[in-house]
Amino acid sequence: MAEIIEKTAESIRDMTIRGAGRIARAGASAMGDFAAGYNGTSLDDFRRDIKKNAAILTASRPTAVSLWNGVRATMRGLSFVSTLQEAKDLVVSNSEEFVEISSRAVATIAKIGANRIKSGDVIMTHCNSSAAIGVIKEAHRQGKDIKVYATESRPWRQGILTVNELAEAGIDTTLIIDSAVRTVMKGVDKVFVGADTITSHGALINKIGTSQLALAAHEARVQFYVCSETYKFSSATIFGDMVTIEERSIEEVVKKGEVPDSVKIFNPVFDSTPAAYIDAIITDVGMIHPGSVYDVMVRQLGDSLFEE
């Protein structure tokens, strides 16, 4: 059963499974599958193995707060059970609950976000966010006449996935290269992007280039909306922890031999957009001002926030 953990971790590492929501659900599901098929005989061994698995999964994309929160959710209450069967059942039900709640959150965000869109709007999105795409598709489903610009999102080109999905839904979609963002922004009404992580100060960590969209939107007085499930809020940032920005292989940027070895290549894959450039965060508990993130965290997590 440990194979399911390794297989999921490998798929997250090589980006077969990607996007903050998808990796969180994949991590949580793998934990549930592991527990369901566990054939050890002792509760202590199970606790030890489940912790080991959590570490393997979270290390597959070490800076992803969503993955950490999804995996951790499956272990909630584990120290209070007294039998192996109870422990297995608890991880399975926690896992199912996380997948169900996080999927429902995407649908709720779609409904709330679509209310911000009116017929005739020109929208821009970046990378490939199921939460942001959900909003756009819902507005289209409601019969609103919209046009969408989607960025290519180098180097992985997740924008190709986005334009395929939007075009398949019948939405008027234009693909642009990342450096065309400022040129195109003048004709845009609203920007909708997803979130990898939201800090307690309301800053957004998302695909590299998101902060450029935010700057260009700010300059052009275009509304900038972030679509984020609340489990992407990082409680560690309350206590001053910084979000680590993932850097990936240089081979994602250039092919071997394409540039001299003396050329250094820097490939950060996320960036940080300050709260001041964000008009609102559309979440599963409603639309909030970035300044309210801390309050929502405290309300949702209560005292447990201050226990670790």
Ligand code: RUB
């Ligand atoms: C994906 C990305 C997405 C967020 C939100 O980056 O930055 O905007 O993860 O996605 P990568 P979602 O492709 O490197 O994982 O709304 O689907 O959770």
